[in-house]
Amino acid sequence: MTTPDPLAPATHCVHAGRPHAPGEPVNPPVVLTSTFAHGGEHTYARESSPAFAPFEEAVGALEEGRALVLSSGMAAASAVLATVPAGGVVVAPRSAYMGVLGLLREASADGRIALREVDLTDVAAVEEALVGADLVWLESPGNPLMEVADLPRLLAAARAAGATSVVDNTFPTPILARPLTMGADVVLHSATKYLAGHSDVVLGILVTGDDERGRGLYDAFHHHRHLHGAVPGPMEVWLALRGLRTLALRVERASTTAAVLASRLGEHPAIERVRYPGSGAMLAVDVRGGAEFAERVCTATRLWVHSTSLGGVESQIERRRRYPSEPDIVPEGLLRLSVGIEDVEDLWRDLSAALDGVATA
Numbered sequence: 001m002t003t004p005d006p007l008a009p010a011t012h013c014v015h016a017g018r019p020h021a022p023g024e025p026v027n028p029p030v031v032l033t034s035t036f037a038h039g040g041e042h043t044y045a046r047e048s049s050p051a052f053a054p055f056e057e058a059v060g061a062l063e064e065g066r067a068l069v070l071s072s073g074m075a076a077a078s079a080v081l082a083t084v085p086a087g088g089v090v091v092a093p094r095s096a097y098m099g100v101l102g103l104l105r106e107a108s109a110d111g112r113i114a115l116r117e118v119d120l121t122d123v124a125a126v127e128e129a130l131v132g133a134d135l136v137w138l139e140s141p142g143n144p145l146m147e148v149a150d151l152p153r154l155l156a157a158a159r160a161a162g163a164t165s166v167v168d169n170t171f172p173t174p175i176l177a178r179p180l181t182m183g184a185d186v187v188l189h190s191a192t193k194y195l196a197g198h199s200d201v202v203l204g205i206l207v208t209g210d211d212e213r214g215r216g217l218y219d220a221f222h223h224h225r226h227l228h229g230a231v232p233g234p235m236e237v238w239l240a241l242r243g244l245r246t247l248a249l250r251v252e253r254a255s256t257t258a259a260v261l262a263s264r265l266g267e268h269p270a271i272e273r274v275r276y277p278g279s280g281a282m283l284a285v286d287v288r289g290g291a292e293f294a295e296r297v298c299t300a301t302r303l304w305v306h307s308t309s310l311g312g313v314e315s316q317i318e319r320r321r322r323y324p325s326e327p328d329i330v331p332e333g334l335l336r337l338s339v340g341i342e343d344v345e346d347l348w349r350d351l352s353a354a355l356d357g358v359a360t361a
Ligand SMILES: Cc1ncc(COP(=O)(O)O)c(C=O)c1O
Pocket: 072, 073, 074, 075, 097, 099, 100, 143, 168, 170, 171, 189, 190, 191, 192, 202, 203, 204, 309
């Protein structure tokens, strides 16, 4: 069968990693084995397994690179950090996802790396910090401040400085951004979020380019996954591929809804500021009443699920400063909203009723 090339992302979502040969099942099987009879391609599932290939193929097709699945987004982040030599310099956003920031700050406190925290929206400051850097960590929009970085410019600066660049593409997904095509060396996903899309697995994935640096990084990540045991379970990988089939539809629907909600929230008297980058399904709002008001809104909604995480079919709401490890540049009254695929009017009725109810209580 010949296929038109290149395929659009929505088509990759449905077909990449799917068996097409006569007599094959339409979906790849769940491969539940830890070991393999000697003499073939695979030996032991911590090293490699056919359970991983279809999902890796699909994400690789979407991100236009070669993908390696790991047991969580943080396992993927750890594999990237492990490539930095002892004493190496890492440039990272001051408001990166708090888990990643915690990992980097710990490595810095232990003396393993030198960490330079920057405001990614200040290109000159990032360029200055890149001098002598080994790795630059980029996240755009940032979690949860929704700050947008000029990725092509920062990636060009990273390349000129000789630093390896990694882009956490969890928020935009490959439907809205493909950082390898902008010059990134590595793309990272918490596949727990949009890629899997149903809040039922914890999973990470790294994608590298096809140049010499990309191939070297892939080998280093594979070696790390093998030796550190950061392998996912076959069932999780299968569920993630199942979820990925609808990624384009989910992102399109949730993004349209998020734009409507962002605009209406901007008119609501209880909202001081809406942080919405203009696309995508994530947004944040600063409420006028601070931490207590924000917490009460979270428990007043009926549809919006008060829980951490994001990128599921269900809408989620959370005050981020409830975590002591959330950087203190995040306002106390900031609510992070992950918009799901429910009906927009139902979501608005639920959210605005919660805001109104708390405001008049
Ligand atoms: C932007 C971002 N990157 C990475 C991670 C870590 O991923 P995981 O929870 O799958 O380890 C998260 C988790 O919330 C995240 O939001």
